[in-house]
Amino acid sequence: MSQDELKKAAAENALRFVKEKDVVGIGTGSTVNFFIDALAQSRIPIDGVVVSSKASMQRLMQYGFEILDPNSVVHFPIYVDGADEVNSRLQMIKGGGGALTGEKIVASLAKKFVCISDASKKVDVLGKFPVAVEVIPLARSFVAREIVKLGGDPVYRQGYVTDYGNVILDVYFSSILEPIKLEETLNNITGVVTNGLFARHPADVLLLGTEEGVKETSL
Ligand code: 5RP
Numbered sequence: 001m002s003q004d005e006l007k008k009a010a011a012e013n014a015l016r017f018v019k020e021k022d023v024v025g026i027g028t029g030s031t032v033n034f035f036i037d038a039l040a041q042s043r044i045p046i047d048g049v050v051v052s053s054k055a056s057m058q059r060l061m062q063y064g065f066e067i068l069d070p071n072s073v074v075h076f077p078i079y080v081d082g083a084d085e086v087n088s089r090l091q092m093i094k095g096g097g098g099a100l101t102g103e104k105i106v107a108s109l110a111k112k113f114v115c116i117s118d119a120s121k122k123v124d125v126l127g128k129f130p131v132a133v134e135v136i137p138l139a140r141s142f143v144a145r146e147i148v149k150l151g152g153d154p155v156y157r158q159g160y161v162t163d164y165g166n167v168i169l170d171v172y173f174s175s176i177l178e179p180i181k182l183e184e185t186l187n188n189i190t191g192v193v194t195n196g197l198f199a200r201h202p203a204d205v206l207l208l209g210t211e212e213g214v215k216e217t218s219l
Helices: 003-017 030-042 054-062 100-108 137-149 179-187
Strands: 023-026 048-051 076-081 110-118 131-135 153-156 167-172 192-195 205-210 213-218
Touching: 003 030, 003 076, 003 110, 003 205, 003 213, 023 030, 023 100, 030 054, 030 076, 030 110, 048 054, 048 100, 076 100, 100 110, 100 131, 100 192, 131 137, 131 179, 137 153, 137 167, 179 192
Parallel strands: 023 048, 023 076, 076 110, 110 205
Antiparallel strands: 131 167, 131 192, 153 167, 205 213
């Protein structure tokens, strides 16, 4: 099976977690796009969606979903999103698509984070994929220098501006043995908006598309 077929299988499997009248949190990326398509085709009568990015919002609007303001909801049952890497503790690196800040905010509002991905994203140790760090433009060089002191190798994502007008540094670490500590340390650098480590609050469920079918892991 192709990587896209595995993503699609995981995305379609996530429909099991959506109930009538739910508000559903929606992540960003190609795997999530499969989920949006499946959700639309399922015709499950949900009460609306809370979205993590302009890109996902556009796709959802084309299907006619009701888009809810995150500020108007206290919490909702489920958030569905992909990952760039996920370990056995369901801690993730996200943000390859640059939507990490919206993703972290919307995920924080959900009772259950369902991560959907293909088998290539499963790793023993996080860190091969760079950690995206969203930075206020004024602080870009300062933050990059601070990250070098931490042992990271920051690469400016040229020409990319986030939904909130900020820039992204993609930071390479040799391996991330203490993801919670690194997530907090990066967040503490002045000028950092957020970073793509989802370790303090990992996913609750992983649906992994494999050649042997979709494998579920729950915390
Ligand atoms: C976007 C993300 C995506 O979830 C992550 O990059 C995975 O993307 P894809 O589903 O296209 O493989 O975090 O910011």
